[in-house]
């Protein structure tokens with residue numbers, strides 16, 4: 001049995017000014033790894049592609065990893081990058097294989113295609129019309145018909161923060177291998193509801209997504225190969241942004257359809273619970289101060305979530321609104337992770353550890369899609385530490401995978417330690433803090449540019465969480481985003 005395995009993962013924020021060339025799909029290299037280098041990069045990690053590799057080896061298959069390409073969320077994928085990665089997958093398929101396992105995202109938009117995954121699968125189908133294909137997808141998939149029409153199995157994550165990525169790969173891979181062994185006939189149904197759940201309300205520890213994902217697991221326990229609800233990614237102005245469901249049964253189309261409709265109806269009934277009302281920033285900062293004043297010593301930080309500028313949703317990670325409010329309010333005992341500003345890092349490296357510097361920090365990237373220009377903030381402090389910014393994730397999210405925040409430095413104002421980085425990394429893992437000498441459990445306030453994923457590695461440390469509405473292309477304010485191309489009517493933009 002000959003298998004091809006490949007990964008192409010990108011969550012595209014169509015409002016993001018952060019470019020997505022091929023180099024963004026590679027850690028510390030110009031292009032993503034292929035073949036044995038890809039196996040070495042991912043074997044033993046918590047990724048879906050690692051599950052595919054394990055399953056292929058356990059089955060004694062002759063397998064080849066065409067390419068393993070994953071990029072941090074940002075603006076539309078450059079056409080050249082898409083063509084490079086898709087070209088590697090197509091070339092491997094063209095050499096002949098019995099099955100294909102794909103680790104995709106599901107919300108990839110390229111410069112030329114709103115449905116990047118559907119375009120990839122359509123091209124594969126064009127050269128291999130009957131090839132069995134299994135796909136693992138992120139819970140933030142914006143499902144287009146072409147994705148489901150051109151493969152046999154789809155499995156989506158059941159958790160957000162995404163801590164079951166490996167298990168999702170196992171579900172997709174097992175169903176496909178059973179099909180190849182003649183032991184299963186995967187049969188898929190899918191559908192959508194016209195709703196755009198806010199990301200801040202999508203956490204799978206919280207209602208209603210907790211119950212929706214629990215029902216998916218029940219359906220799998222009742223016999224489905226895979227049952228998935230995709231909460232969707234709303235910071236993408238494309239027709240089919242929003243919530244969807246896919247169920248794969250064994251040779252029972254009617255049951256797949258019935259379960260799909262049940263999941264969609266459950267989600268639709270909860271649509272109001274997916275709406276996120278924002279608190280004004282000044283009120284949030286005041287509330288955080290009150291909580292900190294009342295908390296017992298040693299009880300962990302008050303987390304300040306700068307959720308409008310989360311790089312793992314395509315944020316520039318350099319807006320200074322929330323950090324500015326923290327500085328203006330005179331909060332002390334703060335660690336802030338992080339401000340993306342490669343030029344500021346270079347200035348700090350030139351000044352050296354211990355030097356006092358005054359910098360125009362952050363605000364380097366304009367956000368024309370939402371009518372904002374970058375607003376740097378002048379900050380004075382001491383250079384406390386310089387790092388190469390490389391670390392390995394402890395997990396539970398992206399366990400064992402390498403992360404690279406590029407040349408990094410810590411600027412200490414006396415009250416606030418500001419981590420400044422040169423490559424986008426969301427703070428969801430303790431190792432990111434260890435890499436820059438910060439013990440997050442010991443600070444009074446922990447400002448994070450994150451929405452939900454920070455919970456994976458840091459929630460257990462937090463005394464309290466205060467959402468802080470700043471500025472950025474991850475805003476939960478759909479009015480600010482101006483979603484023009486999404487299908488209408490759609491809830492909550494329209495009161496249906």
Ligand SMILES: [Zn+2]
Pocket residue numbers: 011138139140162
């Ligand atoms: Zn996701």
